[in-house]
Amino acid sequence: MRWILLILISVLIEIYAYQVFRTLFKNYWIHIVYWIISVAVICYAVYIFANYDRSVGPTKYTLRASGLLLVTLVPKLILVLFMFGEDIIRLCIAGYIYITNTCCDESATQYLPDRRKFISQLALGVAAIPFTGLLHGIFRGKYNFKVVQHVLYFEDLPNAFDGFRLTQISDIHSGSFDEVAKIEYAVDLINKQETDLFVFTGDIVNTVASEMDEWIPVFKKLKTPVYGKYSILGNHDYGEYVTWNNQHEKEANFRAIKEVHSKINFDLLLNEHVFIEKDGERIALIGVENWGHNFKKAGDLNKASQSVDKKDFKILLSHDPSHWEYEVKNNDHHYHLTLSGHTHGFQFGIEIPGFIQWSPVQYVYKQWAGIYENMGKYLNVNRGFGFHAFPGRVGIWPEISVIELRKGSRQT
Incomplete structure (x- = not known):
C-alpha cells in the first residue's frame, strides 16, 4: 500500500x-x-x-x-x-x-x-x-570548511586558564567522504588553529568501523596540543542502524570503533573524566557516551562526574544537545561548558550572522547550531565536520569550532 x-x-x-x-x-x-x-x-x-x-x-x-x-x-x-x-x-x-x-x-x-x-x-x-x-551543496558546500570562533567569559574560571583555547569538531561520518585532498585541507586548517586542547564530540563513522580504514593516515596528521586530544561516542558509533547476523558481530564492530580512536591518537572518554592541570590549577574534562532524548541513552552523567567537585570548572563532552536541555543545564553540579554536535544543522538552512539563523532542524532541536546560554552555563552545538544522508551542505557549512575561555564577566 x-x-x-x-x-x-x-x-x-x-x-x-x-x-x-x-x-x-x-x-x-x-x-x-x-x-x-x-x-x-x-x-x-x-x-x-x-x-x-x-x-x-x-x-x-x-x-x-x-x-x-x-x-x-x-x-x-x-x-x-x-x-x-x-x-x-x-x-x-x-x-x-x-x-x-x-x-x-x-x-x-x-x-x-x-x-x-x-x-x-x-x-x-x-x-x-x-x-x-x-548542486553547489553537493559539489562544493560539503567541503566548505569554516572556522567559527567564540570567546566565553566565566567568573569562576581558574586564573591559569584565562585565555585557554580549544578546538572542537564533531560528526566526522567518515563513510561519506570521497575526496582525500579536501579532508587533508581540513586537517591542516585544524592544525593551524594551534589551540591548547582538541576535542571530538562523536559519530566517527556512519555505521561500521572499517569506514575509517582509509582515513586513519589522514586523521593521524592532526597535531596533539599540549593538553591532549579527547573524544566521545555518538549515536552512529553503536552500530544500531544496520541488521547484524548476530550480537557477537555487533559487539566486535563496537570494539573496533572504539579502537579507531586510539589509532588516530584520540583519548576516548566513556562516561569518565580527566583533569586538565595548568600552573597548579585544574579544570575537569568530562566525556559521556551518547545520550539523546530520541536516541540511545548510554550516557551516565553521574558516573562520568564521580570525584569531580561541584566547585571544579567543568567542560562536558556530550554528543546530542538534547542532553543539555533535559539533564545538564539545570543540573546542580553546574557544568560550565557543554560541547555537542549531532544535528549537522540539518546540512540545510540560511545563516547571516546578526540577521537570520534558520534551518528545518530547529523545529526538532531547541539548540541546533552555535552558542546557547542558561544562567551562566554555555552550550556549543558544532554544525559537524562531515555529512550524512544527503551528500552535501546548503547554507550550513562544515564547522571547526575554536573556543577561548576568559575569566571575568561577559564583555559587551
Missing part, C-alpha cells in the same frame, strides 16, 4: 511539474529529454533503495541516490506549488464564467482559461534557486 501511495504521489508531481515545460517549450525534443531524465532518476533511486542492504547500511551509492532525488524533487515541488495555485485560480475563473455565461450568454463554450506563460516562467525561475543551491 505504501508503494502504491508513493507511486501515485510521484506520478502527480511529475505530471504537474511537466506542465511548466509543456507551457514554456513547444519543442517536442525538450519534452522527451525531460521525461527521459525524470524516469532515469526515479528508476536509479528505486533500484538503489530497493537493493538496500541493512547489513551494510548507508553507502556512497545511497548517498548519490538521495542527492539525485533531492536535486530533482525539491525544484519540482516548487513547480507543483505554482501550478496547483494557478489551477485553483483557473477553476475559480472557470466557475465564474460558467455561471455568468449560463445566465447571460449560452454561446460560450470554453470556461477554463489557458495556463499563463508568465506563471510558468516565474515558477521555473524560483525552482532554479534550490536546484542551484543543492
Whole structure:
C-alpha cells in the first residue's frame, strides 16, 4: 500500500511539474529529454533503495541516490506549488464564467482559461534557486570548511586558564567522504588553529568501523596540543542502524570503533573524566557516551562526574544537545561548558550572522547550531565536520569550532 501511495504521489508531481515545460517549450525534443531524465532518476533511486542492504547500511551509492532525488524533487515541488495555485485560480475563473455565461450568454463554450506563460516562467525561475543551491551543496558546500570562533567569559574560571583555547569538531561520518585532498585541507586548517586542547564530540563513522580504514593516515596528521586530544561516542558509533547476523558481530564492530580512536591518537572518554592541570590549577574534562532524548541513552552523567567537585570548572563532552536541555543545564553540579554536535544543522538552512539563523532542524532541536546560554552555563552545538544522508551542505557549512575561555564577566 505504501508503494502504491508513493507511486501515485510521484506520478502527480511529475505530471504537474511537466506542465511548466509543456507551457514554456513547444519543442517536442525538450519534452522527451525531460521525461527521459525524470524516469532515469526515479528508476536509479528505486533500484538503489530497493537493493538496500541493512547489513551494510548507508553507502556512497545511497548517498548519490538521495542527492539525485533531492536535486530533482525539491525544484519540482516548487513547480507543483505554482501550478496547483494557478489551477485553483483557473477553476475559480472557470466557475465564474460558467455561471455568468449560463445566465447571460449560452454561446460560450470554453470556461477554463489557458495556463499563463508568465506563471510558468516565474515558477521555473524560483525552482532554479534550490536546484542551484543543492548542486553547489553537493559539489562544493560539503567541503566548505569554516572556522567559527567564540570567546566565553566565566567568573569562576581558574586564573591559569584565562585565555585557554580549544578546538572542537564533531560528526566526522567518515563513510561519506570521497575526496582525500579536501579532508587533508581540513586537517591542516585544524592544525593551524594551534589551540591548547582538541576535542571530538562523536559519530566517527556512519555505521561500521572499517569506514575509517582509509582515513586513519589522514586523521593521524592532526597535531596533539599540549593538553591532549579527547573524544566521545555518538549515536552512529553503536552500530544500531544496520541488521547484524548476530550480537557477537555487533559487539566486535563496537570494539573496533572504539579502537579507531586510539589509532588516530584520540583519548576516548566513556562516561569518565580527566583533569586538565595548568600552573597548579585544574579544570575537569568530562566525556559521556551518547545520550539523546530520541536516541540511545548510554550516557551516565553521574558516573562520568564521580570525584569531580561541584566547585571544579567543568567542560562536558556530550554528543546530542538534547542532553543539555533535559539533564545538564539545570543540573546542580553546574557544568560550565557543554560541547555537542549531532544535528549537522540539518546540512540545510540560511545563516547571516546578526540577521537570520534558520534551518528545518530547529523545529526538532531547541539548540541546533552555535552558542546557547542558561544562567551562566554555555552550550556549543558544532554544525559537524562531515555529512550524512544527503551528500552535501546548503547554507550550513562544515564547522571547526575554536573556543577561548576568559575569566571575568561577559564583555559587551
